[in-house]
Amino acid sequence: MTxxxxxxxxxxxxxxxxxxxxxxxxxxxxxYETPGKTINYRQLSGMLGIKDPETRKLINVVLQELADAGTxxxxxxxxxxxxxxxxxxxxxxxxxxxxxAYVNSEELEQPVLISSSNLKHAMSxxxxxxxxxxxxxxxxxxxEVTEILERAKTVFVGTVQVSRNFAxxxxxxxxxxxxxxxxxxxxxxxxxxxxxxxxxxxxAKARSxxxxxxxxxxxxxxxxxxxxxxxxxxxxxHIFPANVDKAAEKIPLEIPxxxxxxxxxxxxxxxxxIDPLDAKDFDDALSLKKLSNGNWEIGVHIxxxxxxxxxxxxxxxEAQNRATSVYxxxxxxxxxxxxxSNGVCSLRPNEDKLCFSAIFEMTEDATLKKQWFGxxxxxxxxxxxxxxxxxxxxxxxxxxxxxxxxxNELAVKLRDQRFGSGSIAFDRVEIKFNIDxxxxxxxxxFKEAKDSNKLIEEFMLLANKKVAEFVGKVPEKKTPxxxxxxxxxxxxxxxxxSFNTFIKRFGHDIQLSTPRAIATSLNKLLSNxxxxxxxxxxxxxxxxxxxKAAYSTRNIxxxxxxxxxxxxxTSPIRRYPDMMVxxxxxxxxxxxxxxxxxxxEDLCKHSSDMEAKAANAERASIKYKQVEFMQDHIGxxxxxxxxxxxxxxxxxxxxxxxxxMIPIAELDDDFYIFDEKNYALVGRHSHKSYQLGENINxxxxxxxxERKQLDFRLAKGEIKKxxx
Numbered sequence: 001m002t003x004x005x006x007x008x009x010x011x012x013x014x015x016x017x018x019x020x021x022x023x024x025x026x027x028x029x030x031x032y033e034t035p036g037k038t039i040n041y042r043q044l045s046g047m048l049g050i051k052d053p054e055t056r057k058l059i060n061v062v063l064q065e066l067a068d069a070g071t072x073x074x075x076x077x078x079x080x081x082x083x084x085x086x087x088x089x090x091x092x093x094x095x096x097x098x099x100x101a102y103v104n105s106e107e108l109e110q111p112v113l114i115s116s117s118n119l120k121h122a123m124s125x126x127x128x129x130x131x132x133x134x135x136x137x138x139x140x141x142x143x144e145v146t147e148i149l150e151r152a153k154t155v156f157v158g159t160v161q162v163s164r165n166f167a168x169x170x171x172x173x174x175x176x177x178x179x180x181x182x183x184x185x186x187x188x189x190x191x192x193x194x195x196x197x198x199x200x201x202x203x204a205k206a207r208s209x210x211x212x213x214x215x216x217x218x219x220x221x222x223x224x225x226x227x228x229x230x231x232x233x234x235x236x237x238h239i240f241p242a243n244v245d246k247a248a249e250k251i252p253l254e255i256p257x258x259x260x261x262x263x264x265x266x267x268x269x270x271x272x273x274i275d276p277l278d279a280k281d282f283d284d285a286l287s288l289k290k291l292s293n294g295n296w297e298i299g300v301h302i303x304x305x306x307x308x309x310x311x312x313x314x315x316x317x318e319a320q321n322r323a324t325s326v327y328x329x330x331x332x333x334x335x336x337x338x339x340x341s342n343g344v345c346s347l348r349p350n351e352d353k354l355c356f357s358a359i360f361e362m363t364e365d366a367t368l369k370k371q372w373f374g375x376x377x378x379x380x381x382x383x384x385x386x387x388x389x390x391x392x393x394x395x396x397x398x399x400x401x402x403x404x405x406x407x408n409e410l411a412v413k414l415r416d417q418r419f420g421s422g423s424i425a426f427d428r429v430e431i432k433f434n435i436d437x438x439x440x441x442x443x444x445x446f447k448e449a450k451d452s453n454k455l456i457e458e459f460m461l462l463a464n465k466k467v468a469e470f471v472g473k474v475p476e477k478k479t480p481x482x483x484x485x486x487x488x489x490x491x492x493x494x495x496x497x498s499f500n501t502f503i504k505r506f507g508h509d510i511q512l513s514t515p516r517a518i519a520t521s522l523n524k525l526l527s528n529x530x531x532x533x534x535x536x537x538x539x540x541x542x543x544x545x546x547x548k549a550a551y552s553t554r555n556i557x558x559x560x561x562x563x564x565x566x567x568x569x570t571s572p573i574r575r576y577p578d579m580m581v582x583x584x585x586x587x588x589x590x591x592x593x594x595x596x597x598x599x600x601e602d603l604c605k606h607s608s609d610m611e612a613k614a615a616n617a618e619r620a621s622i623k624y625k626q627v628e629f630m631q632d633h634i635g636x637x638x639x640x641x642x643x644x645x646x647x648x649x650x651x652x653x654x655x656x657x658x659x660x661m662i663p664i665a666e667l668d669d670d671f672y673i674f675d676e677k678n679y680a681l682v683g684r685h686s687h688k689s690y691q692l693g694e695n696i697n698x699x700x701x702x703x704x705x706e707r708k709q710l711d712f713r714l715a716k717g718e719i720k721k722x723x724x
Contacts, residue, residue: 019490019547020556023055024062028071028109031082038081061554068601071106083107087132090149095124097174097648103130103143110141118144121202121209123175125152155198157232159220159706160213162191169197169211172233172706178208185212192220194229221705223439226624227328234617236326240337244318248337251308251344255352260377263354266299267379270403273347274384274456280342281325281334283573285355285380286459288403295369296362296410300463301355301378303345305572306582309336320603323610325574328621330435334574341573349383356582358463358569366413371466373585389452408451411458418461422519422562425526426543431657433625441629444656460570461561467581468567471588472555480555481594484580484604486566488558489547490515499545502679506534506693519562536653537643537693548612551577551604553597577607623708626658630710633700637715642694645681647674650690652698652712660710662698667714 030047031039041059050056063080066072070090072080091105091112101119102111112132114122122128127150132143156179158171167181167189179197181189189195194217202209217232218225228238271287287299309315319335326333334341347353355378361370382399392398393408419425429448433441449457464486471483496518500510508528510521522542529535546560551568558566569585572578580603584595643659644651650662664672667690670683679692690696699715 019492020058020062021489021492021547023058024066024106025109027059027062027066028106031072032109036081038075038079040078040080058556061556064554066106069106088129088146089132089143090127090129092152093119093122093124093126093128093145095174095176099176103128103145105130108132108141112141112143114143114145120145120148121204122148123152126150127152153235154200155196155214155232155235156211157194157196157217157229160186160189160191160193160195162186162189167191168208169195169213172229179211180206180208181211181213187213187216189213189216194218194220194225196232223330226705227331227439227621230328230617230620230624231326231333233620234613236333236613236617237322238333240318241314244314245337245339247314248339251339253344255354255377259354260352262375264357264374264376266301266357266376267352269297269299269378270400271299271301271378271380272382272384272400272403273349273380274386274389274452277385277387280346281332281573282347282380282383283345283571284456284460285347285378286407286456287378288407291361294364296364296406298360298362298407298410298459299376299378300358300360300459300570301347301376302357302463302570302578302582303347303573304354304356304375304582305336305340305345306356306579306586307354307375308340308344309579311583315340319576319579320606323576323607324614326614327618329433329618329625330439330621335576336573345573347378347380349380352377352379356569356572356586358466360462360466362410366410366417368466371470373467373470373589375586384452386450386452389455390450393451393455404455407459408455411455412451414458414462415454418458418561419523422516424519424560424562425523426539426560427526428539428543429657431622431626433629435625441625444629444658446657464567464569465561465563465565467569467585468555468563468565471567471585472565479594481584481588482553482597482600483555483584484567484577484600485552485555486549486558486568486577487552487554487556488549488560488566489556490559491518491545491547495545498677499541501677502541502692503538505691506532506538508538515559516562519559533641533695534693536657537641540643541692550608551611552608553601553604575607576610577604580604620708624705627703627705627708627710630658630660630700631703631705634703635700637697637699637719639719640696640698640712642690642692642696645674645679645690645692650681652696654698658710660698660700660712662712662714666701 026048027044030044041056041063044059045056067074067080071083073083075081089105089107091103094102094104099116101114103114104111112130122145126148128145129147129149130143131146132141156169156171158169161168161170166183167186169179169181179199181197195213196215197211197213199209199211217228231238266287269287269289271285273282273285275282283303285301287301289297291297309319322335325335355376357374357376359372360368362368389404392401392404396405427449429446432445432447434443435441468485472480474480496512500512508525510525511517526539529538555565557564567581568575568578569581572582580600638654640652640654642650643653649664651659652662653659670686670688672681672683675682680689682689697715697719698712701711701713703710
C-alpha cells in the first residue's frame with residue numbers, strides 16, 4: 001500500500017468512520033500491490049495501522065467474504081492469497097437506462113463499462129465473465145462479456161401482445177427487450193392479459209429471446225392479476241403447491257400431554273398478544289408476573305414453529321425457499337401455509353400453545369437480573385390490537401391495565417437505556433390506503449408508531465439481543481459456535497460527509513468524529529427536524545447514508561441499534577432466519593456441537609436476498625396504488641417538496657406522501673444540468689436551480705399504471721388543499 005493510501009486509511013480509522021466496504025477496498029489495495037503474497041489478518045492489521053480489536057475482527061470477516069466471492073484463495077486456516085490477476089474477471093451486470101452496463105467485480109477496484117453491443121445478451125443481475133481492455137481513458141475501465149455464467153432471471157412477467165402469426169410478452173419494468181412467443185406456446189394467454197413467460201432460447205443474432213407462457217395471471221387492471229404480477233416480477237410465489245397445503249392440513253391442533261410435560265408450564269401466568277387489527281399470525285406474546293423479591297418476570301413467548309416444521313420435509317423446503325412472508329398493500333403472502341401461520345402456530349387467545357421463550361427477571365428500573373431460554377407451553381388470556389393497548393396506556397383503564405401499564409413503564413426505561421447507548425431513532429411514517437372490495441384505493445392515511453408499538457418493539461429487541469449474546473458472547477480465546485446474526489454495518493463515510501454538507505443548508509449539523517458521536521448527533525437531528533418542512537427529505541437522506549441490514553454467521557454487530565450482538569428470534573412464522581435461530585439455540589442449549597458455518601452462511605445470504613425482493617415487491621404494490629389513486633386527480637394542483645433530483649427529472653412528494661416526477665424535458669425554459677454534489681438541477685444560462693428539499697407547486701399531469709409511473713408538471717394556479 002502506498003504511503004498516501006495508508007495515511008488516508010489511518011485518518012478514516014482514527015475518525016471512527018470506517019466500515020466493511022471501505023475496509024474491503026483498503027485490503028484489496030494492499031493485496032493488489034503484493035499479488036503473490038500469502039497474508040493473514042495480523043499482517044494486514046499491521047500494514048493498515050489497525051490496533052483496535054473491533055476492526056481487527058472485521059478484517060477476518062472481510063477476508064472470508066472475499067474468499068467466498070472467489071477473489072481470494074484460502075491457502076490454509078486464516079491465510080489468504082489474491083487469485084492471479086489476468087485480463088479477465090467475473091462480476092455482476094448492472095444495466096443503465098441508456099442501454100449500456102457496468103460490471104461490478106470484487107476482483108477489480110472499479111466497475112467496468114460494457115457497451116450495449118458487447119453485452120452478448122447479458123441482463124441486469126447476471127453473473128458474467130468479462131475481458132477487460134487495456135485502460136483507454138484515465139478513469140474508466142472498459143470491457144466485453146465473454147461468457148454468461150449464471151442468469152439472474154429467466155422468468156418474466158408482463159403483458160401479452162398477440163398478432164396474426166406470433167405474439168410477444170412485453171416485460172414489466174426497464175428490461176430492454178420483448179420476449180417472442182410462438183402461437184403454440186401461448187398457453188391460452190389472450191391479447192392484453194398479464195402473464196408469466198420463461199426464456200428458453202436466445203439465438204446469438206436474434207434481437208429478442210424466444211420463450212413460452214408459463215401462467216396466465218388475468219386481465220390487465222384486475223386487482224388480483226396486478227398484485228400477482230408484482231409478485232411474479234420479483235420472482236415471489238402467490239400460492240402454495242397443493243402437496244405443501246396437504247401436508248400442513250395433517251398437522252394436528254391438539255397438543256399431546258407428554259409434550260406439555262417436557263416443557264416449562266406457563267399457562268397460569270398472565271399472558272397476552274398485541275398486534276395490528278388485521279393480523280392473524282400471532283407469533284409473539286408477552287407475560288408478566290410480580291416475584292416475591294419485588295422484581296418482575298417478563299416472558300417473551302415466540303411460536304415454536306420448528307416443533308411442527310421439521311427438517312427435510314416439503315413444508316420446510318417451501319419455507320426455506322420463500323424465506324419470508326411478503327406484505328403487499330392489500331394482502332399478506334405467508335411463508336408458511338395458513339394451517340400453520342394462522343392456526344397451529346398462531347398464539348391465539350384462550351388456546352394452549354407451544355412456544356420457545358425468553359424469560360427475564362427485571363428490577364423496577366429495568367435492570368436485567370436473570371435470563372432463561374427454553375421450550376414452554378402458554379395460554380394467551382387476551383388478544384389486543386395496538387389501538388386497544390394504546391387506549392389503555394393513555395387512559396389507564398381496560399382489561400389487564402395494570403400489566404400493560406407496568407410493561408409500558410419498563411419498555412420506556414429500556415428504550416431510554418438503548419438510546420443512551422447510541423441506538424438511532426428512525427421512526428418513519430407509513431402510507432396506507434383504505435381499499436374497497438375490488439382493491440380500488442379510496443383514500444390515503446398515515447400510520448405512526450405509538451407507545452403500544454414501542455412496548456412490543458422493546459421486548460422483542462431485548463429477546464433478540466440476549467439470544468444472540470447467549471450464543472455469541474464467549475470468553476476471549478474461545479471461538480463462538482455458528483449462529484445466525486442480524487448485522488448492520490457502519491455508514492459509508494463519503495455518504496455521511498455529503499449528507500452533512502447538504503443539511504447545513506437548513507442550519508443542521510452532525511458530528512463525524514466517532515461512531516457514537518455520529519449516532520448521538522443523528523438522533524438530535526431527527527428530533528430537531530420533526531414537524532419542519534425539511535423533515536421528510538432529511539429523514540430519507542439519513543436512511544440512505546445507512547448500510548442495509550442483513551443476515552450473516554459472521555457477526556459485526558448492529559450499528560443502528562448499537563448492539564454488539566443481535567439476531568432475529570421473535571418472528572419464526574414469517575421469517576426463515578428466526579427458524580434457523582430457534583434450531584441452533586435448541587441445539588446449543590442441549591449441549592450440541594457447532595453447526596456447519598458455510599451451510600448457514602449460504603442460507604443467510606438467500607434469506608437476505610429474499611428479504612430484499614419482498615421489500616421491493618411491497619414498494620411496487622404501494623406505488624401501483626398511489627398511481628391508481630391519483631388517476632382521479634389529473635389536472636389538479638398541489639403543493640409538494642422536491643424529494644429527489646436526478647439527471648432525468650425531479651421527484652416531488654405531495655402532502656399525502658405520494659411521490660411523482662417532473663421529467664427534465666418539461667423544464668423547457670433552459671437546459672438543466674444535474675449537480676450531483678448539491679442535489680440540484682441547475683439551468684446552464686439562467687442558473688435557476690431546483691434543489692432537494694425545496695417547496696414547489698405541481699400539477700398532476702399523467703399516470704401510467706403499467707409502469708407504476710406518476711408524472712407532474714410545474715404549476716401556477718389554484719392549489720387544492722386536500723385529496724377528496
